[in-house]
Amino acid sequence: MDQVAGAIADPVRREILMMLRDEQLSAGQIAERFVISRPAVSRHLRVLRDSGLVRDELVGRRRFYVLRTEPLTDLTDWIAGLTRPAGWEHRLDALETEVYRARRDHRDRAPAAPSPRRREDTA
Structure with missing residues (x-):
């Protein structure tokens, strides 16, 4: 490198x-x-x-x-490591998991919408 x-x-x-x-x-x-x-x-x-x-x-x-671009791989990987915070991808993955979990929990807790009444039920 x-x-x-x-x-x-x-x-x-x-x-x-x-x-x-x-x-x-x-x-x-x-x-x-x-x-x-x-x-x-x-x-x-x-x-x-x-x-x-x-x-x-x-x-x-x-x-x-x-x-030949192959020798640049180690250098570009090293530079990429400098330009993004360590563990950033892991944190984004964890955030994504929490967002999905929160959406699922919210959907599971929401009351079911009342079914529409038929015309004969109101008579």
């Missing part, structure tokens, strides 16, 4: 990941979209590859980079 967090800490690497979200690209295609040097882009790609966030595929003589 630390290696993934370190990899996405850099804005250039985050931009590369966003590019790869939609399509696989070669290092040259990625470098064209930045004002930094090709060796700098290669270093960023190496960090992303070492963290497992991208993999490279050799197609003929060209190397394409592909996004």
Whole structure:
């Protein structure tokens, strides 16, 4: 998780990941979209590859980079744990149970509605 967090800490690497979200690209295609040097882009790609966030595929003589989202799972789970209070789901489940129980009890205690009288009963 630390290696993934370190990899996405850099804005250039985050931009590369966003590019790869939609399509696989070669290092040259990625470098064209930045004002930094090709060796700098290669270093960023190496960090992303070492963290497992991208993999490279050799197609003929060209190397394409592909996004891998699996390494983000631990990090997203950890972040999700920070953004919601611990046990919140349990408390909501308990509240839901109490609401259903209160509705059932209220329904069971309510007096039955009188049945409508027929016309012949009133004569």
